[in-house]
Amino acid sequence: MHRTWRRFSSYRAGVLAAAYVLLLVLVALATPFLPGPDPRQISNEVMQAPSFAHLLGTDELGRDVLSGILHGVEVSLTVGFAAALAATVIGVVIGATAGYYGGALDLLVMRIAEVFQVVPSFILAAVIVALSGPGLTRVVTVIALLAWPQVARLMRGEVMRIKGLEFVDAVRCLGVREPVILATEVIPNALAPVLAAGTLIVAQAILLEAALSFLGLSSADLVSWGRMLNSGQRFLYNAWWLSVFPGTAIFLTVLAFNLLGDAIGAALNPRAEA
Amino acid sequence: MRRSLLARFLLARLGWAIPVILAILIVNFLIIHIVPGDPIQALIGDFPAPPGYADQIRHEFGLDQPVLTQLGLYLLNLAKGQLGFSFANRQPVLGLILQRAQFTLILMLPALALAASLGIVMALAAAPRAGSLYDSGLTALSLVGFSLPIFWLGQLLVIMFAIKLHLLPAQGMFSLRTRLTGWPYVLDVLWHLILPMFAVTIYYVAIVARVARASVLDALSQDFVLTAKAKGLSRRRVLWRHVLPNALIPVVTVIGYNFGYSLTGAILVETVFAWPGLGNLFITSIGNRDYPVLQGIFLLTAIAVVIANVATDLVYASLDPRVRSTGLRHA
């Protein structure tokens, strides 16, 4: 009974997280139509504490914080999804190839992946963005470049496991060519854990983008949560709401993707303990 | 015989570390060339440099020569400890970074030690009650820790404990108004250390507690615990002499292998608390477009991470006799 309860409660957390993510996606899609003031709109009502006019207050240029948070969803989700998708695709292709063919190729790929996993990725990302200039595409590229080894390692392991199973041998005996086997038989069977890992990379990417923006490594004209925390840092003494609310948005979003990733992993792998 | 085993183990780990460090150097070299703009800019930065300096650097790094020659010259310069000059700080980059790194370590090492002991104590308390509310709480805590933007956590702590409650200083490493020496100085630094260290600790505990919980549970269920009990040892002694040492091995490993993660955490926290370490240097260098410093920080932290990995393996080998004889890295 206890176990059922635990499974249910972890399932419930996953469902809650999924609902929250869905809500965020809707907000992001509806960004141009959101009611309320434009978050870039400067006004005279500077540094207002939360009130009915401005539910989450205003910043030093009189911009509405709630509006900023809602519009910031777009940047966070874009970076999160794009980076995770790119990292997953790169990781799946490289990991599957390495795992399937093995040998020197495998060795080389895994050594490269190892280097990427050893270096402090946030610092590397920050250096690259600082040198090359901010921009969403660059941030996404850098995050994807840093995150793919996680997927590649996983994929490689799965492929090595699956290619030894009997049904793959059976297909091979039918005369199907190796790359076709890889694409039609091996990869689809390995996707479940990759999906879970990809979801966790969304969380990492959102956190990383926020950290870069917090250090000022994002375009000034983008509305992003990390950037809001960056300006909030200067006003910790007189405007706590500039930090508390955007940070909460980051935290909840990252938490939701982490929970979702864990739930996906648990749901697709019944053997794993919740 | 054991000594030579350990030496062979060390040699094997160095055989792993040296190519990785080489790869990191090449990554750094590539950054200069792949980013848009003049490589000379990346090597000097945007801070006004004396006339002729650009030409000197261009010559030193052979920027008019083929790429492979450039790479060779680059590695040669690095080997000489030539990481460039920071005009914003009027100091060579290497010295600057090493000097600031001390302050980062002052913040990071106590936090690591605290987090490790806290994590283990929490796990020891939770493990025998697997599945209980307290145990689930520990799991939830580590999930929260993984999801918290650490710089935001820092801001929250400042708002709460420095600004609202006036309990602790919000910024810096020492009081600026008075000039202290000796013990009062040390106490003053400790006083300033509390909040940032607490922020870093919470972040680390998330990693440690998760692994520690699993490893304590694992160690408790091992058969040798039964042998230890059967010979009449007290529960305390079984826990401290048999369970804990076995549970510590994975924890030590995880802490060591996550050195880079820990360092990143400390660097981000520094920017919130204006702690004068690497994080602060990093953020001011971003503002100044002081590129050589940024690259230097990446290079040295990356090498530090590799060294930490090798050191972890050695500690691991000294804790677990089974590793020494196989010489295998525990993945």
Place this chain on the structure above:
Amino acid sequence: MSPTKPPILQIEDVRLTFRTREGAIRALNGASLTIHEGEAVGLVGESGSGKSTLARAVLGLNPERSSRIEAGRILMAGRDVTWLSQGEWEGERGHPVAMVFQDPLSFLNPIMRIGRQIAESIERHTPQRRVAERVGELLELVKLPSSLARAYPHELSGGMRQRALLAVALACEPRLLVADEPTTALDVTTQAEILALLRDLRERLGMAMLLITHDLGIVASACERLYVIYAGRVLEWGRTQNVFAAPAHPYTVGLFHAARADRDAKGRFATIGGEPPDLGEPAQGCPFAPRCPKAMTECVRSMPDATVLDQGESHAVRCWLYPQPGDAASASGRVVGG
């Protein structure tokens, strides 16, 4: 067996249950057993028969939170230890009863030197200044070079590890050694060496031994008396030679068939047919009845009392095939023997 020697261990009608997610498991269902000073006794049963649970119950080593002794008594050298708490057990383990376990690798601490693991026993039970010397003596006692004190468990072979584990137990200077399948994980040659060592040690130290095994051959070579346990109940007991000469209980008979390597046409060893018992069900009758070739209606209804088959040598059995004590009238109506 010398009947004048006092008992070192008495287990009287012990019932023990495990609480699990799937419900309660009755691991011991009224098990009784007596061992006298200096005596070697075998406890024979298949896996899941409760023999390891019984062995662990002797030292209070069953999991504290999930297991409970419901009834019965355990007397260690005359002292009742049935209801000791885990805290109280700390003072009782190792002496006068020590224990060695089945898998010598997993039962030794992998990151502690062999010598230290032995020294811990010495420091606990016979505190003295010359611990290192005593460690060497104990290693020599189990026929290991004393230089192995500095070795780690993974550096030893299976047989050496079992000897080391034995030294850990002997360091407690026990009057009774409980050995739970001490040779199962070893190859045949090493098994024989360890058994010879156990025999030798018993003679030299005058120590009693409870040997738990599924292997009747081991009992034959090492034990003076034996108990046959099935589904947490002792079904038959007696002097080894008597039981071997005339096994009484159909289950014992089945075990002998299996042990004498009666192979069927395909060369497989003969086994006892049917499934091992479901310990979740409260067993009213004889637990072996569902698999017993000679089962009768009484067998399912209730468990018979002990029938003494051989006065003076205490060969006894609990089976409806034999006349019940104080029941001479009805005994004539039953088939005796098999």
